[in-house]
Structure formats: structure tokens, C-alpha cells
Amino acid sequence: MASTERQITREEVEKHNKDGDLWIIIDAKVYDISRFKNLHPGGASVLLDAEVAGQDATEAFYGLHRHEVLEKPQYQRLQVGVIAGEKSTLHGRITGEISGVPYAEPTWLTAGYHSPYFTENHRQFQKEVRLFMDTVIYPDALAREADGKRPSQSVIDKMAEINLHAMRMGPGKHLQGRKLMNGLVKPEEFDYFHELIITQEFARSSMRGYGDGKVHQFLGYHR
Numbered sequence: 001m002a003s004t005e006r007q008i009t010r011e012e013v014e015k016h017n018k019d020g021d022l023w024i025i026i027d028a029k030v031y032d033i034s035r036f037k038n039l040h041p042g043g044a045s046v047l048l049d050a051e052v053a054g055q056d057a058t059e060a061f062y063g064l065h066r067h068e069v070l071e072k073p074q075y076q077r078l079q080v081g082v083i084a085g086e087k088s089t090l091h092g093r094i095t096g097e098i099s100g101v102p103y104a105e106p107t108w109l110t111a112g113y114h115s116p117y118f119t120e121n122h123r124q125f126q127k128e129v130r131l132f133m134d135t136v137i138y139p140d141a142l143a144r145e146a147d148g149k150r151p152s153q154s155v156i157d158k159m160a161e162i163n164l165h166a167m168r169m170g171p172g173k174h175l176q177g178r179k180l181m182n183g184l185v186k187p188e189e190f191d192y193f194h195e196l197i198i199t200q201e202f203a204r205s206s207m208r209g210y211g212d213g214k215v216h217q218f219l220g221y222h223r
């Protein structure tokens with residue numbers, strides 16, 4: 001059985017509440033932070049606090065960290081099991097997902113908002129661009145941010161395949177005869193609002209801090 005499936009009771013976790021033998025619960029998952037304690041960027045003392053050591057630290061954790069911290073492999077490895085009979089309820093962003101949080105998305109593209117300019121095709125286009133950003137651009141932006149290298153050729157090729165750069169230049173003759181976004185939008189239907197969506201998606205991904213400057217490099221901007 002993988003260590004992340006091991007069923008552990010809350011009573012058991014409470015026993016591991018001291019320096020050298022330290023467990024905590026975050027969102028029904030049990031983490032052994034005995035050794036990590038001394039490497040914790042937030043210091044060791046907070047982890048030895050009576051309300052944290054051997055306890056459910058979900059609120060304390062989410063008050064101070066982004067969810068993505070727990071998704072990093074070096075921290076995922078700290079998980080030793082799950083609380084018996086309980087289920088995790090918190091998750092990070094779902095790939096390609098359009099946020100339901102009020103004002104997290106451009107209002108004119110949110111469901112129920114009527115606009116004389118934006119059509120269903122624009123909304124579908126937004127979804128496709130978001131999915132492309134999440135699955136193709138982000139992973140490479142993160143990796144290139146870490147190693148300082150240029151965007152991967154494979155990513156540039158994929159961008160060329162859907163004609164992202166051509167679309168980024170806006171509507172016009174240069175789109176004629178090209179297949180845009182796998183055929184989702186016809187060259188003669190492509191308008192400034194489609195272009196706006198692409199620009200917004202790149203800006204959004206930079207704001208989220210995913211490979212910040214690197215995301216702009218994909219569009220040919222420079223820091």
C-alpha cells in the first residue's frame with residue numbers, strides 16, 4: 001500500500017507531537033514533518049506550537065501558504081497517510097478550468113453576462129486558449145524560469161500549429177488560409193475580441209506568477 005493511502009486515526013497523529021517525532025494533519029492528509037521541521041522556511045518553532053504539533057493544522061497552513069506548496073514533489077513526499085474515514089476536500093486549480101470566483105475572470109466572458117460583442121464562440125475560444133496555456137505554456141514556462149533557458153522549440157511548434165502568433169497580430173489578411181485554434185474559429189470570423197482573449201490569457205498567467213517573464217517571452221515580449 002502506498003504510504004499516502006495508509007489509514008491513520010487522529011488519536012494516532014496526536015501521539016507524534018514533539019521534536020524528532022512530529023506529524024500534522026492538513027486537509028485529512030497526514031504529514032511527517034520530523035525532519036522537514038528544521039528546513040521549514042517559516043521556522044521550526046511554529047511547527048512545535050501546541051495547536052500545530054500532532055494536530056489538524058489545515059487552517060494555520062492555508063492562512064500562510066498557497067495550495068501549490070503541497071503539490072511540490074519534495075513536500076508531497078512528507079505525506080505518510082490519510083485520516084481514516086475522512087476525505088480531502090481542498091484542491092488546486094483544475095487544468096483548463098475557468099474560475100467561478102466572482103471577478104476572477106473578465107466579467108464580459110462570465111456566464112450569464114450579456115454582451116453585444118462577445119459570443120459563445122469567444123467563450124469557447126477562451127476555454128481553448130486557457131487549456132493551451134495550462135497544458136503547453138505553463139509547464140515549459142516554469143521549467144525555463146528554473147533553468148534560465150529559452151522557451152522550448154516543441155512549445156513554439158505547438159503555438160505555430162494553432163497559429164497563435166498569427167492570431168496575436170489581430171484580424172486581417174494574414175489569417176487567410178490558416179487553420180486557427182484547430183478550426184474552432186474561421187479566419188474571416190476572427191476579430192479583435194479573439195485577439196483580446198489571447199492577450200488576457202498571457203497577462204493572467206504572468207500575474208499568477210507562473211514563469212513570470214518567461215510567459216511573455218513566448219509572445220515575443222521582453223522583460
Ligand code: HEM
Pocket residue numbers: 024031033040041042043046047052057060061064065066069070075078
Ligand atoms: C507540510 C507542511 C508545511 C510545508 C510543506 C510548509 C512549507 C513552507 C514553505 C515552502 C514556506 C515558504 C513560503 C511559501 O512558499 O509559501 C513556508 C513559510 C511559512 N510557513 Fe510553512 N509549511 C508547512 C506547514 C506550516 C504550518 C503548519 C505552519 C503553521 C503555523 C507554517 C507556518 C509558516 C510560516 C509562518 C511561514 C512564513 C510565511 C511568511 O514568511 O510570509 N507552515 N512554509
